[in-house]
Amino acid sequence: MLSLALISAGPADDGRWYAGGYSFSDELGGFRILSVNGSGTRDDPIEIQEQLNLATPVTLVIRGANPSRLDATEQTGVHFRIVTVNRSGLGWIGFGFELQEIRGKPSDFDDGLSFGQTNPNPDFISSNRFQRFESRFESYDRLSFEDGHVDPLDLAAFGFFVTDMTPVPEFYLVQDPRIPSS
Template sequence: MTRCLRIPAALLSLSLISAGPADDGRWYAGDYSFSDELGGFRILSIKGSGTAIDPIEISEELYTVNPVTLVMRAAKPLESLKFPEGAFHLRVVTRNKSGLGWIGFDFELQEIRGKPSDFYDGLSFDQMNPNPDFISSDRFAHFENHFESADMLRFDDGHVDPMDRAAFGFFITDLTPVPEFYLVEDPRVPSS
């Protein structure tokens, strides 16, 4: 192999090595790390910086119809975040490996695991300046943004069959940033 060909091959192998989670099991993008450590789903890849034109995109597989929790952490000291407050655009692309069709999907933010985020903790889907243009789904035509008694996005008017994918986009803000917070993902199935 000539010297010119060895350099691109070495660069390609380095990019493949860095495409997965770090040694601590976390995936890094923008100013944050993301983890599937609480189970029920698996992160496949993460990319992006968190801006409107380059959102952090998480590709994942969900194995259950029960809620799963994505753990998000500041990857550097809070005072060095790009925005005065923690803020980033997020796109979640999830494959339905639960075996049941979904007729809706909910996302809920939590600053303390298991406790719904409220108005006073500063964490929200951009509660201070809600912009519906920042909220999207390729599989659900309608969404509702609930700020109280929890910060929740509810998507409906659509479906996701088993093994299909759905994409969701939204903007997360934390006016009083904390080093760790949670995004609960809850697929909804028809009741029997």
């Protein structure tokens, strides 16, 4: 039997990365996952290191890898830390995240998926490059970071808490680097 440390050291045979009862995939393109580790607690968030090759929205596919994740006792949420290398060739002046239970359709109140709507603690949201954030719960679940920048080849780190009160086997995290308009 493989240890969890070995599984999270690189993608599994199916191309997915595993950590904290979830699998993570860059299968929709535009970015590449470099590593995934962590259990999903506040002290040990699931950390996804990635590089974004475009300055357009990209979508991370998240699947429940552990059936016990769907138990009622597991519905409290998971802490994430996204560490992104800007390989787009353009500077970013903002960055947004959007949760989707159905790909292409923003999460709404009824799906139970949110950036901690049941516990909107601002201490759970962070960035090393942006000074301000705004959470929008309705009519979609978005988290926008502003007042900062990420130059090409620099790293940006983001922390947030995701709750899913009616868990489904698959959901999506859209990541949207914002560039200056001309």
